[in-house]
């Protein structure tokens with residue numbers, strides 16, 4: 001993930017964070033991952049993905 | 064420390080009638096304080112060219128510009144409009160964009176990842192309310208977007224007014240737009256391989272004042288003078304706005320077999336006419352029936368100036384096709400040679416300005432009036 005951070009592959013990063021958020025983690029950790037997934041989806045300009053992540057974040061109180 | 068009172072008399076003299084006037088006082092050429100005064104009262108107090116539209120050709124393209132120290136971001140939005148913002152994050156003031164690039168999505172601040180859309184809106188504030196909580200009542204996105212800078216584009220030149228108090232751009236540009244109305248409604252195509260820069264060790268004003276007069280042509284540009292003589296030139300003077308010179312014998316032979324297409328529907332006077340204008344403060348333009356060039360001055364310090372040269376053509380084919388590549392290269396090389404010929408005189412005048420007793424110099428009342436128009440403009444803006 002660190003290598004991706006520097007590589008400009010934001011779509012990939014977004015999906016990795018989103019995937020991490022599906023693991024059985026405390027709510028705070030899932031929200032944290034979804035936040036990063038959301039930011040990188042915004043950077044990627046992937047509007048449908050952004051909308052999906054915003055829905056999830058709202059449910060978890062992140063937006 | 065330079066005090067405006069120290070140069071007030073010199074400024075008043077520069078505004079006087081040309082027969083009596085001296086040129087601008089030397090501290091405006093040789094001191095950092097003079098440069099700072101101009102930054103505040105000329106460059107950051109009115110319309111100034113900071114980039115070309117061709118620098119950000121595609122939606123999402125962004126170019127950071129240091130405008131005499133003020134960090135600006137020029138970008139083309141999704142609808143193709145050029146926008147200019149302060150290149151600074153509204154959070155803790157981090158520079159947002161440090162090199163030209165394209166944004167497919169938002170602009171993310173490299174520090175804490177606040178994100179802005181290309182229309183300047185604050186789009187995301189990750190963790191602003193604590194880990195994983197991405198909003199907070201104290202940060203209203205509607206009030207915390209990128210700070211827009213008043214901007215306009217004309218003849219593919221991008222102008223800003225960072226003060227926000229200059230006259231409306233259309234009013235400001237109206238005198239030159241009227242003069243060149245034959246061209247202003249025509250599309251311009253940036254020439255491939257037609258950009259170059261010159262790094263000149265002189266105050267920016269020397270480049271302007273040299274550009275707007277034809278007096279030096281026979282001495283400094285003997286090649287040019289062989290087909291375009293001094294007597295074929297006339298002065299262009301719009302006090303308070305621009306000055307320059309025109310020729311009635313523009314007809315260079317770049318090739319025996321090929322020429323560039325002309326802009327459509329030009330009146331006959333442009334068949335052999337061309338005009339060269341310094342639009343105050345920092346843009347030098349040349350207009351011809353088949354191409355336009357611009358030299359945008361980026362003043363780096365009181366004694367160093369970058370000249371950014373670009374050439375535009377009348378058709379896409381002339382501007383980009385391989386068929387015209389050689390002709391474009393020849394044209395760019397011709398202009399570059401001429402602009403390089405000017406470097407020794409503008410750098411020489413920069414050295415001359417250090418002479419302790421130099422009074423700003425006298426003008427030829429006949430040949431130097433475009434230069435005097437420029438000096439009077441500077442003096443008026445500094446002195447009020």
Ligand code: FES
Nearest residue numbers: 152154155172175
């Ligand atoms: S300074 Fe830009 S997000 Fe903090």
Ligand SMILES: [Fe+2]
Nearest residue numbers: 273283284405
């Ligand atoms: Fe010249």
